[in-house]
Amino acid sequence: MKIRIAHLSDPHFGANYPEVVNALTSSMKDLKPSLIILSGDITQRARCEQFVAAEKFVQQLAEFPWAIVPGNHDIPLFNIFARLFYPYKYFKNVFKGLLEKEIPVKSVHVFTLNSTSRFRHVQGALSAKQIKKIVADPLAETDVRIACFHHPMDCPKTVDEKNLLRNRDEAMQVFAKAGIDLILGGHIHDPYVNLSGERYPNVKRQSIISVAGTCLSWRTRAGAPNSFHLIDIDTADKKIPRLVITRYDLQSNKQFTPILVQSFFRDLAQGWIKN
Ligand SMILES: [Fe+2]
Ligand SMILES: [Fe+2]
Known part of the structure; x- marks a missing residue:
């Protein structure tokens, strides 16, 4: 069974290139996730x-x-009253019922978690209750589980260490116990894919950590134009599912083009391994 997921992040509507919206829309229609x-x-x-x-x-x-x-940009910054008393008002108005949810797509389960808080300006964290909810979920061992929240679990540059999820070590232990296969994030506008074993060597079961860049915003970083990730999951072999992450970058012709492909497979004992 093949499942295709498009992972977009950080469009920053209000600080975005309007012409890139069309490029991204046509890419999605072509790729049909x-x-x-x-x-x-x-x-x-x-x-x-x-x-x-x-x-x-x-x-x-x-x-x-x-x-x-x-x-963190989706809760009011300057309107303190709104920030404290109804931080997710517009989010909830527009994306009804999507704040925290388990979304099953065939044998793939996506858990969305809110890592922002009205009490923190930039940094992100998950509560013990949020992460434990995932462990409590009884899923088949052969299913593929994805956790998604804004703040990243890993980053390529030391300057971004301060942007990582605050309680990432505790979260990683729980994710491994819950058999989370893929952890998605954004926030740093610097696309990056890595196995969890490098940053979390004490956690035996490896997950894939994938951080998407900014898909539409002009707040880009050196070497990272607007981009998104395409995730292809193949569960035909139930014991050894395979996962391919393709990074698409915006080119000067205003089209998103694949520039990097990384492939992985799952070993039930060790977790994920690079192909
Ligand atoms: Fe951002
Ligand atoms: Fe952010």
Whole structure:
């Protein structure tokens, strides 16, 4: 069984290139994913009109199911009253019922988690309750499990260490116990894919950590233009599922093109291994 997921992140509506929206929409229509995951920083400042722009984009791709989590930019920054008393008002208005959810797509289960908080400006964390909810879920051993939240579990540059999920060590232990296969995030606008064993050597079962870049925003970093990840999961062999992550970068002709392909397979004892 083949499942294709498009992982988009950090569009920052309100600080985005309008012309890239069309390029991204046509890529999605060409690639026909079974699910589109959007891992936060949907807007630049959590303003009503920015959520309306995001909603328009999502509606253009309404033929696909969506899994969406908020980022630190999706809760008000300057309006302290709104931040404290209704931080997710517009998110909930636009993406009804999507704040934290388990989304099954055939034998793949996607858990969306909210790593933002009204009490933190930039940094992200998950509560013990949030991560334990995943462990409690009884799934078949052969299923593939994906956890998605805005703040990343790994990064390629030391300057971004401060942006990693605060309680990542504790979270990683729980994810391994729960058999989470793939952990998706965004936030640093620097696309990166790695096995968990490098950053978390004490956790025996390896997961794949995949951080998507910014798909639409002009807040790009050196060597990382607008991009997204395409995740192809093949569960035909139930004992050894395979997973391929392809990074698509925006080129000067204003089209997204595949530039990097990384393949993995799962060994029931060790977790994920690079092909
Ligand atoms: Fe961002
Ligand atoms: Fe962010």
